[in-house]
Amino acid sequence: MTAPVLPPAARTAGRIFVIALGACLLAVIAIAGWIGVRGAEAYGHVRAVQDGTSDAIAALSADPAAASTTLEGLAAHAAAARDLTSDPIWRLGESVPWIGPQLSAFATVAAGLDAVLTEGLTPIARSAGGLSLDALKPVDGRIDPAPLATIAEPARAGADAVARSSARIHAIDTVPLAGVVADAVRDADAQFAEVATATDALARAAALLPGMLGQDGPRTYLVIVQNNAEWRSLGGIAGAGVLLHTEDGVLTLSGTLSSTDFPSGFPDPVAPLSDEIVALFDTKPARYIQNTTQIPDFAVGAPLAAEMVRSETGLTVDGVLAVDPVVLSYLLDATGPVTVPTGDVLTADNAVSLLLNEVYFRYDKPADQDAFFSAAAGAVFDALARGTASPGDLVSALGQAGAERRLLLWSADPDEQLILADTTLAGPLPTTNDQTAQFGVYLNEGGGSKMSYYTHPSVQLAWNTCAPSETVAARSLTLTLTLESTAPADAATSLPPYLTADGAFGTAPGDSDVVGNIYLPTGYELTESSLSTGGGFGGGMHDGRQVLTLGVVLAPGASATATVTVRAVTGADHAEALVTPTADADLATTVSAGCGALG
Missing domain, CATH: 3.40.630 (Aminopeptidase)
Structure with a gap:
């Protein structure tokens, strides 16, 4: 049986289809090659910037004049990475399913690095000129406030530019990203946030310190x-x-x-x-x-x-x-x-x-x-x-x-005070936003003694449910506060009466009377609470935050545990607990937990 013979028109159409398909495949290969080569080159520039940023910030603090040269070199790398990831072919690749979000995320990081360096760090370094930390060292009991005053405005402009770039990186949706790309974006997010914090602190210090040092009057x-x-x-x-x-x-x-x-x-x-x-x-x-x-x-x-x-x-x-x-x-x-x-x-x-x-x-x-x-x-x-x-x-x-x-x-x-308001220096109440749910764990000695020195607090924070597929309403957080007395067994007689309060306020000598106030994240719903010593919680509200109050009396060697669980009302995937600073410098004053992790 002989194969059927196609008419000339059909044969011509077939050849055209094969040629067109081949051309498309070659175009795809060419585009992929173009993107791959430029992407690899851009990645090298991005790594150079990321590897050098921490040292550059340290140099900016120690010797801004010398830092300018370092920052300009990093800025050249960042500009090259931005150019390599912003041409029309790269933009075309960003519209392709699956690969598109990867390319878009990489391009956003490259553009952000360029903005941080060209609009943020480099201008700050140039404006600082010869200012260094040594210029802030007292000479005959005097710190010259003038150098700080000269950089206040450029430092604020630079810090704002860094903050804008940091916000763009933070806004990248990591859900459609491949694991390695998602991890890289998260690392970039953390680094951008670190730079934003450092530059913001410099800007606030430059605005505040001259006046605080009495530049405008005693x-x-x-x-x-x-x-x-x-x-x-x-x-x-x-x-x-x-x-x-x-x-x-x-x-x-x-x-x-x-x-x-x-x-x-x-x-x-x-x-x-x-x-x-x-x-x-x-x-x-x-x-x-x-x-x-x-x-x-x-x-x-x-x-x-x-x-x-x-x-x-x-x-x-x-x-x-x-x-x-x-x-x-x-x-x-x-x-x-x-x-x-x-x-x-x-x-x-x-x-x-x-x-x-x-x-x-x-x-x-x-x-x-x-x-x-x-x-x-x-x-x-x-x-x-x-x-x-x-x-x-x-x-x-x-x-x-x-x-x-x-x-x-x-x-x-x-x-x-407005400049200070949203910094840790202002000592504000815990603040919850779309990224972070923040508790407060505040401790007070209720017996008039100095027995807090012998009381050890431990705070743990954990997400109970937080898989990406779950709705926000299904997420919950548990905070655990454990208090333990490390006082000697014979504290009542071996410690000075003034230290134990000697029962003056109704607490037995040697015992520690702790009053705790646990501030829940704003808007989060309390679902469960318990106290190992029995009894319940008092409390109230403070500027929109629900507060649970507890009281425990610990004899030497005794301990007590409070557990509080709340249901989420925001999409935050990070949680923190601000804890009263104690005499123990090794105890964390901020306890953190990523979604599903124990802090």
Whole structure:
């Protein structure tokens, strides 16, 4: 049987189809090759930028003039990566199913890197000129505020440019991306966020520090040293403090204050508190200076402390800072040991134990304890003013203290406070958004003792259900707080009476009386709660946040656990718990959990 013979027209059409199909295949191969070659080349440029960014930021802090050359080199790599991933053929590839989202994500990262360098970091470095950290080192007790003032505007413009790029990277949908591409985008997102945080901090510092250093006139600040041996929500009681005077960059200590300088509670609140705050904390934060850090919002508590100082001394302060002995230990890492008037040598290793525990074995009278506290803080600040710390070490110490929410700042100037408002330095309430669900775990000593030094808190945070296919309403989070007393079994007799409070407030000597306030993420629904010691939770609301209140009394060696579960109402895939900073620098003050992971 012979094969049928196609008519000439059919044979011609067949040849044309084969030729057309071959041409299409060749075009696809050519496009794929074009994209592949340019993609590989662009990837090399992107890696060069990513590998060099951290060093460039470090150089920007240490020597902006030298950093300019490094940043310009990275900018050339970023521009090349952007050009390689933005031509018409690449854009055409972005419309192809599956491969398109991969190409689009890569192009967005490349464009973002280019913007970060050309619109953000490089202009900041150029404007900084010869400014370096050494320029901020005190000379004869003075820090020249002028260099910082000159970079304030370009630093803000650069930080805003970086923030815009960071937001574009964060907005990339990783669901359709291949695993390796999705991981790369997440890494880029984290790096962009890190750069955005660093540049924003520089911009805020450049805007704030000249005024705070007295460039426009003298200023006086109240520096509260929180005592973590007796917990308050933000760290510890405000038991001692110093007055810091600044004028044209010159820093001097103009006095010290002790809780004994104030009446045993003002008869009436020095300022009105909201009904919500009174329901949770009574009026004590507005009547006792020790309790001004009990409200977990420094912008509320700091003005109360300032008003108490004004009422008692007639002095109006321009702002309030709060630190704790852990911060002093960080600063001592930068300054080296200092000698206090008593002859004691304060070091980074002994500051916490000496100020928060040993002092109570040495001095019986609260006034003597506070005096030692104030003298120690004054000695550290005096060393800083004399310029004994290396600028790099000092910036590192302050950065760590700020990140741990151990360094807090409130300004009486509304414009300055606006700059501070959404930073960790402002000590704000936990804030939940579409990316992060944020709890607050705030601890207070309810027995008037210093037994918080012997109490160990542990916070864990975990997502229970959060697979991508599940709806937001199916997601839930569980926070677990465990409190354990590490006090010696014979604490009632072996510890000084002032340290145990000796039963003065109704708690047996040696026991730790803890009042906890757990702030739930804004809008999240409470589904379950339990307390291992039995009983339930009190609570209320605070600026739109539901608050659960618990109280436990721990005998030496005892422990208690509180568990709280909430249902999600946002698409956040990250959760955090802000925890009261304690005397233990190794305990995290922010506990985090990615969706499905234990933080």
